[in-house]
Amino acid sequence: MSDIKPSVMDSDLTRQSAATLATAIARGEVTSEQVTAAHLDRIEQVDPIIHAFLHVDREQSLAKARAVDTAIAAGEISSPLAGVPIALKDLLATRGIPTTCGSRILEGWKPPYNATIVEKLEAAGVVFLGKTNMDEFAMGSSTEHSGYGPTRNPWDRERIPGGSGGGSAAAVASFETPLAIGTDTGGSIRQPAAVTGTVGVKPTYGGVSRYGIVALASSLDQAGPCARDVMDTALLHSVIAGYDPRDSTSINAPVPDVISAAKSADVRGMKIGVIKQLQGEGFQVGVLERFTQALDTLSALGAEIVEISCEHFQYALGAYYLILPSEASSNLARFDGMRFGIREGDNGQNSVEQVMSATRERGFGAEVKRRIMLGTYALSSGYYDAYYGQAQKIRTLITRDFEQAFASVDVLVSPTAPTTAFKIGEKLDNPLAMYLNDIATIPVNLAGNCAMSLPIGLAPEDGLPVGLQIIAPAMADDRLYRVGSALEAALVDQWGGLLIQEVPAL
């Protein structure tokens, strides 16, 4: 194995996969400190352009990397990602490290505790590079709704990197980090993955602990892995997943074996359903073209492709935009300037009600306020049944659509997003157009299933990445990796490498 040593050290460490880096670190060919330093250098170099990070503390990260190096040398850590750096979406509570959720209302707040997945990552010897930019409180599909300015797509800096986890996806796509954590309430991991040519997985609801992840919509939120290839995604998935008694909605069952599935790369005999309702109208031509090609590839690999109708998906967006704002309006009530975060308007005369209202008015951005208003309305007495109540019933119907589909197929597929990355500012004043971005990803959150977005090429008309969404039943996350690894292997063969290698130099 001595031939690897010069190859890794000689190469740009930031271009390596997490798996390669972890192996090299474990073998002592390179230290976590060196790997971490290389990524911090890269961040210093390109982040002024990309703006994927809201917070980086170089000395803290390097100190942590050195501690991990010592622990690895002492044989104290055995994890498939020991020593590998990661970026965390700024929605994760990190003790003593600023956590803003992309909102001005939390400016300067340092949580006094860690999210469960932060603890899991620390225990696995993963080193934190920093916190990534996002749409404020994860409300958005473009990262333009961040209180700290937009993140840019490394494929085209005039375009959005998707959202809400645009910072995490852009950081991975611009080689600032091999791994990132995202959260996905209606597509916030998958849609950014699709438009940045990276891989992202929304695990089964309850598969990864939500404790310490600032809630947007509690019944939809799920954290998950972002990486550049399927194997790295699986490794990260395996580290963060698992039962957590602090999250009552967490599933007390063994984590599906996603690593073996990612190694299998075999779809022979699998039945893949194409969702009839998630193609055609509203979908960009080039997106559909790549999608059809990917289906052909899967078919050539030995999978059977069939069309599946999910009748109630047409109501998913409506149900989602009632459930999400309703839950969010309540989840965000605690941001009132009394116990943490900023406080506005406290002149010693104003009442607590006035100070709360001023803090929320000035601390929240337009999209957050819009959704709080919408949710407050939907939960109001007299409207509950027509809005929130009806939306919860639609949710049942969508879940039934999935159940029916999975009775005859192993996985479902669709394009992840209807279009490639759009221009910054293009949809900012049109919330409805913005919401349509999540049309294909939302049904999965409503039903609690798992799904992956995988790059399947560039759209011919604009040369921008297109993602394929693979959907599996709850707690069958391994199927995503089985299909994903097979398709990725075939595409790498075709292209001579991962699609992300094509990203323009910064």
Place this chain on the structure above:
Amino acid sequence: MSTLDREQVMHLGRLARLELSEEEVVHYTEQLDQILGAIASISEVAAESIPPTSHPIPMTNVFRDDIPIAGLDRNEVAAGAPAWEDNRFLVPRILDDPA
């Protein structure tokens, strides 16, 4: 489905503790109305007999044992507070009765 008027928007702002500007009231009245119009189709689905889903993965009875665990250090709690006095959170004067 009903549509939203200006009065309702102002009421919602008060309920949600948002000190909305006049401009915002106008803006949100228009936008919320638009959004509600766009999602109105969900009411087309006759769903009387359909049970609501409030939690995607059906589970019941998850409990914690009644065993105390250490909480936060008070200094750390105080450090995050916007205003703190006499080991307590300091809040502006309260005019409302509790609910």
Place this chain on the structure above:
Amino acid sequence: MTTTDYDHVLVEFDPIIGLETHIELGTQTKMFCGCSAEFGAEPNTHVCPVCLGLPGSMPAVNRAAVESTIRMGLALNCSIAPWSRFARKNYFYPDMPKNYQISQYDEPLCSDGYLDVTVMTPEGPQVFRVDIERVHMEEDTGKLTHAGGAGRIHGATHSLVDYNRAGVPLIEVVTKPVVGTGVLAPDVAKAYVAELRDLMRGLGVSDVRMEEGSLRCDVNVSLSRPGEEWGTRTETKNVNSLRSVERAVRSEMIRQAERLREGERIIQETRHFNEETSSTTSGRSKEQAEDYRYFPEPDLIPVAPSEDWIAELRATLPEIPSVRRARLQQAWGISDFDMASVVNAGALDLIEQTVNSGVDEQAARKWWMGEFSRIARDRGCELEELAVGPAQISEVESLIASGELTDKLARTVFEAVIAGEGTVAEIISERGLKVVSDDSLLIAAIDQALAEQPDVAEKITAGKIQAAGAIVGAVMKATQGQADAAKVRALLLTQLGVSE
């Protein structure tokens, strides 16, 4: 208000009452986090991300709190829901960290039960059945201290919040409207709350320390003219003692009757009870009422108690209060009326504990129902709030038995104990409260009294023995009551050489 005013209400109106009672459960930890639920800790030392409502934190349900609620539901003859959920009650208030309370809304854990309560009437004890609408779980709020404005909310410059109590488990017991109580409405309300308290203590789910605010009552009152529809009700919030419950119902009945008689309407509103004036004042009206926007708590999953679990909990229920009362009444050999008086005075537990500590039943009942009840009445507090208990009674009673204290001295001792002047032993020694048993001292005092009242001495010697009282009285006075009167009398007669 005079009693005449109150009685006058009943001439025209029938009261309908309803009670919502919140009681803190006596669990080790809070409802949704592992923080200690112990009372009286330093401010903000029993807090964590969950009960401070920090972003990202999530609740986890305390099993013991659910079990306590189910046991309480069973003891109240409720049905236990096979499927029940938590809901968020949304409103902004600085004592509530998340700006919503996790409570239960349309799917409570227990519903449709009843509680029988006994009230004393001139005709004897009368039993009322109070129907229970629901019993549910929720979390308590933090504690506000108002700075400036003499510690009151109005006029304060700012407030301080301690979240130690935030998240402590509460059960809320809601009655159905109670009708047909007539003049007894205030007594029924009070007896109901007392019975609820005793039930919780008996179940061991809470020790219900009312002085710590661990029981809080919202009292609904409306009046109707016989045969007419029920009137508009008011809800008087946070009535926190048995005595206040009674007075709140009474004063609200009088207030409403006065308004109705003047042709005014009752406004549906919440009201506040003022302990000092025993009256209620207007709070939030229905028009201003919050829209709580209840919805199922998405961070928690349903509670679905199995039949086995419920049966297991049912097996742990102790003797129900009415059975226990019958047993004690028989053991003590007292009448229905006496028993009802004991229950009504809130003295049952105290007397039982006193008897258990070795004091005979009559003596125990005499102290609690006599002297102590009088003091509690004067102070406007409950018996249990007095700083005296079974241990002290037992100590004093054994001193009486050994002739070291008289009843009269014992009363002096208890008064001082209750006033917080020290322990029984300290008070006896500091004040020198001991029966004067030295004969020579008593004889000297008798001689002195005889010398001062020679006419009386003559009468006694002449055979008018009933005149001895004057001399005995003088001796008692001289010894500051610390002599045994019977003994003084005997010594006096011996001294004068007369026999009875």
